[in-house]
Every structure is written in C-alpha cells, then in structure tokens.
Amino acid sequence: MTHDDPRRHIPRTDTLLALPEVKQASAALGERVVLGIIHATQDRARRGELPPEAVAATVLETLSSQRPASLHPIINATGVIVHTNIGRAPLSPAAVDAVVDAAGYVDLELDLASGTRSRRGTGARAALLAACPDAEDALIVNNAAAALVLATTTLAGTAPTGGREVLMSRGEFIEIGAGFRLSDLIASTGARIREVGTTNRTHLDDYKAALSDKTGCVLKIHPSNYRVEGFTAEATVTELATLCRERGVPLIADLGSGLLEPDPLLPDEPDAASALRAGADVVIASGDKLLGGPQSGILLGRSELIAQIARHPLARAVRADKLALAALEATVSAGTSPVREALHADSDALLARTRELAERVANGLATATRPGVTDGATAGAIAASASEKAPSQDSTDTRSEASTASAIEVIPHDGRVGGGGGVGVPLAGWALALPLDAAARLRTGTPAVLPRIHADRCLVDLRCVPAHDDAALATAIIAALRAAECA
Known part of the structure; x- marks a missing residue:
C-alpha cells in the first residue's frame, strides 16, 4: 500500500466504535453485530466499492436500519385478520x-x-x-x-x-x-x-x-x-x-x-x-x-x-x-383483543378511514407533482370519487393530471377471518385500490406493508390496521407510488 493509496484513509475500527451513534447501536444490537457491519463496510472501501470518506456515513446508515431480530414489523393491509404467514393474532x-x-x-x-x-x-x-x-x-x-x-x-x-x-x-x-x-x-x-x-x-x-x-x-x-x-x-x-x-x-x-x-x-x-x-x-x-x-x-x-x-x-x-x-x-x-376488534369493525367507520387515506395519498401525490400545492385537484377528485363502486367497475374518471392518481379508488372489499376460522364468511368492508406494481414496493418499504393482490390490483384494506398507523401507511403508499412513477 503506497503513501497515496486511498485505503490508508479508511477510518479505523476503534474510531468508528467511538462515534456516539455507534455506541448507542452497540447497546441495542450488541457489539458483535456492530463490528460485523463496520468490518463489512471497511472491506467495501478496500475493494474500491466505496470511497473512504463515505465509510462512517455508510456504517451509520446501515446501523439505523438494523433491528435486534430479523423479524420485521408489518402493517397488515390484507383484510385477513388471522394471517398465518405474518404471525396470526397481533397482541x-x-x-x-x-x-x-x-x-x-x-x-x-x-x-x-x-x-x-x-x-x-x-x-x-x-x-x-x-x-x-x-x-x-x-x-x-x-x-x-x-x-x-x-x-x-x-x-x-x-x-x-x-x-x-x-x-x-x-x-x-x-x-x-x-x-x-x-x-x-x-x-x-x-x-x-x-x-x-x-x-x-x-x-x-x-x-x-x-x-x-x-x-x-x-x-x-x-x-x-x-x-x-x-x-x-x-x-x-x-x-x-x-x-x-x-x-x-x-x-x-x-x-x-x-x-x-x-x-x-x-x-x-x-x-x-x-x-x-x-x-x-x-x-x-x-x-x-x-x-x-x-x-x-x-x-x-x-x-x-x-x-x-x-x-x-x-x-x-x-x-x-x-x-x-x-x-x-x-x-x-x-x-377483548385486536382480533376481536377487527372482526367486529364497523363498515361505515372503515369507509370513512379509507376515504381519509385516499385523500392523504392524493395530497401527497399532488405535492410531489406540483411543489407548493397541498390540496389541489388531485386530492379533491380522489376524495370525491371514494364512493361505493363495485370492484368490477371501470375506473375512467378524469380525476387528476397524474396517471398514477387516476388509478386509485375506494372500492368495496370483503375481509376474511383467516387461520382456518369462519370459512366462507365475508366481512364487509372497503379497500383502497392501487396499481398492481405498488404491491412489491409496499412489501419492501419502511414500514413494510402487506396488501392484497386481487384482479390485477393492489388492495389496501384497513380492517386490521390500527388507526394510529394510518398516517404511516399513507406515507408508505405515497413513497411506493412515487417510486413507480420514477421507475
């Protein structure tokens, strides 16, 4: 390694461990996990995949996304209450x-x-x-x-x-x-x-x-x-x-x-x-x-x-x-429990929340499309269209200048008990219908959102979503739709 070799400027392990954010992460995740991330990032810099000056920031960014366990919290937007693949009943x-x-x-x-x-x-x-x-x-x-x-x-x-x-x-x-x-x-x-x-x-x-x-x-x-x-x-x-x-x-x-x-x-x-x-x-x-x-x-x-x-x-x-x-x-x-509350959720209350979610998403997309606009035609049109439309109806409304926003609507959607219970019993409710390609981005986003895929659409059902998660869910949907527009 020559005197001018950029690898000489890779931060030392003890220097990185001394950073306040890294110390905090060590307390939460354990020093073994933190050392593994530091060494992996340093190795990337040695291979030339990362400039030395970016090592510290990359370590901090990686640590910020780590959790003590590999299981990820998920927002259940499927409408299936007892979903075996995501842990059945929420406590x-x-x-x-x-x-x-x-x-x-x-x-x-x-x-x-x-x-x-x-x-x-x-x-x-x-x-x-x-x-x-x-x-x-x-x-x-x-x-x-x-x-x-x-x-x-x-x-x-x-x-x-x-x-x-x-x-x-x-x-x-x-x-x-x-x-x-x-x-x-x-x-x-x-x-x-x-x-x-x-x-x-x-x-x-x-x-x-x-x-x-x-x-x-x-x-x-x-x-x-x-x-x-x-x-x-x-x-x-x-x-x-x-x-x-x-x-x-x-x-x-x-x-x-x-x-x-x-x-x-x-x-x-x-x-x-x-x-x-x-x-x-x-x-x-x-x-x-x-x-x-x-x-x-x-x-x-x-x-x-x-x-x-x-x-x-x-x-x-x-x-x-x-x-x-x-x-x-x-x-x-x-x-009582979240399962019981989801099972007996009021359809009118679900409709009101779903319409509000549609308006939040519309506002977010309108702001992204036209900087400075917080309540434009897109928001008003989507909120107005959140009516009792059958899933089979063709969405041909000219509700927005944005093609992504025009593909969003509130539709009737039956939830299910899941977990083998209540076989064949429909739970009347509502869903926000999104373009199909939003599903994968929602699953891999932060927070992770699991929607239902049906009839070539991505459906977001609020039956199993706690009301305090509605804002985070709206943010996740906006991010997924923006990513789709940029793809």
Missing part, C-alpha cells in the same frame, strides 16, 4: 405489557408468600376458568397441535400392550399448514386410528359399531380450514358425548379456532363453552387465532382428565413458556 397493548414484565425474573413457579414452589401458569389457568366456567380445569401448552398429540398420547398412546384406538370420522382427516396431517400427528403417538363413516357422511351408528374395548378415545375435529357441502351428515358433539358416556370412553373435541364463547358473527364456528356444555370431556383450542393471544394450545375439560394429561411426561416437553403464559392471561382477562 393487545395489555398483552405486550405483560410480555415485557415477564421478560425478566418473575414468580413463574414460586409462591412469594411462602417462598415455596408453586404450580406453573396459575394466573393464565385462572383467567381461562373464569372466562369459561363450564371447564373444571385447564392446561396450557405451546401450540394446539401439541395439545392434540399430548391428549391422544395420554388417552390412547403407546402402552406396554400397544396403543389403543382413536375413533375419527373420515371427513375430519385434516391437513394443516406446511403439509402436516393431523392423522399423522396422532399416529406418531403410537395410537391406532380407527376410521369411521365416509368423507361426506358419518353417522352416530358408525361410531357405535366401531367402539370396543380397544378404544382409547373418540376424537371430533372441526374442519376449520375447509367446508364440506351438499349431501353431508355428521354426528354432533351432544350425540357423541351421550354415546361416549354410555361406553365409558372420553370424547375430545378439537375446535381449532379458539373461541371461548359463541360469536353471533360466526354462527357455524364452534366454541369451548358450547362444546363443554354439550358433553365433551376435553376441548382443544388455539390461543393465537380467534382468541387473539399468543401461540399456545389450550386444553379445557374434566378435572381428572386434565390432571391425567398434565402428568404425562410429554407435558413437560410441550409446556408453554413464561412469555406465552403472561400474554395469554392478559388477553383472556381483558375480554
């Missing part, structure tokens, strides 16, 4: 506060008054029993699939004489996400699955004929991610409960979605209270779907069976951690 502020409190040392298995060991998850268990008084006891594990495996392992799994039979209707052999089949999960326990009935019709007599001294339990699974229509029949929980009591066999009802009580908006969605009143011995539900809490599996039911399941060695392997227990307790105790 309520109370649940988030509970998670933060539980992040340090907590009395997870300690009775502070006596100083002795206590039962894990007593607060969450008490909250569930208060919310669902038909249950005698409750057990919380790390997800609903684990709850099903634990229950069937306990009641019908491998024993010294071999596994017992689990009776299942052929119409309830469900495949869940990523290709996992519930029948395979149950078979992995050592239990033997006994198929009854047919795909579309299973009668009570089919269960009667299959019950024997080899039966460990009867399993009733709600088809939460599909629907069978037409020439169909199924045995109800009430019918099965009566039969199982007569034969001395436990009945497990896997509800899937996690409703603790009936919701008039979802009349066909089963709930824990109704299933228990109908006679189910054990009810299984998800914590992070319609209940609106953290990922967890909930078992509710007869105290002797819940205790038997909790004593199984597998229960230790699938128990819920302190963060999930804290979030679940806060969610259930509050009685």
